[in-house]
Amino acid sequence: xxxxxxxxxxxxxxxxxxxxxxxxxxxxxxxxxxxxxxxxxxxxxxxxxxxxxxxxxxxxxxxxxxxxxxxxxxxxxxxxxxxxxxxxxxxxxxxxxxxxxxxxxxxxxxxxxxxxxxxxxxxxxx
Numbered sequence: 001x002x003x004x005x006x007x008x009x010x011x012x013x014x015x016x017x018x019x020x021x022x023x024x025x026x027x028x029x030x031x032x033x034x035x036x037x038x039x040x041x042x043x044x045x046x047x048x049x050x051x052x053x054x055x056x057x058x059x060x061x062x063x064x065x066x067x068x069x070x071x072x073x074x075x076x077x078x079x080x081x082x083x084x085x086x087x088x089x090x091x092x093x094x095x096x097x098x099x100x101x102x103x104x105x106x107x108x109x110x111x112x113x114x115x116x117x118x119x120x121x122x123x124x125x126x
Contacts, residue, residue, distance in 0.1 A: 001018060001019065001020040001021060001022035001023065001026045001027075001053075002018075002019050002020055003016060003017060003018045003019070003026075003030045004016070004017055005030075005033070005034050005037055007037065007041045007043065008047075011120075011124065012043060012045065013043060013045040013046065013047050013123065013124075014034060014037055014038050014041065014043045014045070014046045014047070015046075015047045015049065016030065016034050016046060016047070016048045016049065017048075017049040017052070018030070018048070018049065018050050018052065018053050019052040019053065020052070020053070020054065021053075021054050021055060022053065024066055024067060027067055028067070028070050031067075031070065031071065031074070032074065034046065035074060035076065038080070044079045044080050044081060045080075045081045045082075045083075045123050045124070046080070046081070046082040046083070046123075047082075047083050047085070047116075047119060047120065047123055048082060048083070048084045048085065049085045049116070050084055050085055050086060050087045050092070050096060051085055051086070051087055051088055052087070052088070053087040053089065053092050054087065054089045054092055055089060055091045055092045055095065067099060067102075069102075071103055071106065071108055072106045076108065080108070080109065081109045081110075081123060082108070082109065082110045082111075082123075083110075083111055083112075083113060083119035083120070083122055083123040084096055084099075084100070084110065084111070084112045084113070084119070085112075085113055085114075085115070085116050085119050086112050086113065086114050093112075096112050097112060099112075100112045
């Protein structure tokens, strides 16, 4: 998996894009690094573009649940808001829906969207 994060100064958000098939350790590293960037740039809104993520044969619901637990362990501030653009892959998208549920159940303001414009509209709402 590869990923990159860009501070979009015009929108006041951090844009993170992912490609490929991620290992849970890679996702955790990306989340931790992105969160650090948010604090450095004083950004509380994240747009995660996962359209190019795919799953591999070893991906599981357990791994997705573990990622939700990882979010909780980071003590992310309540003011953070994350919009996730769903992967094209149906299996990967279903795992993102599950992640949204596990994150929201832990009190995080996370939503998934099939389209970038819908994600941005929600993310930028005050």
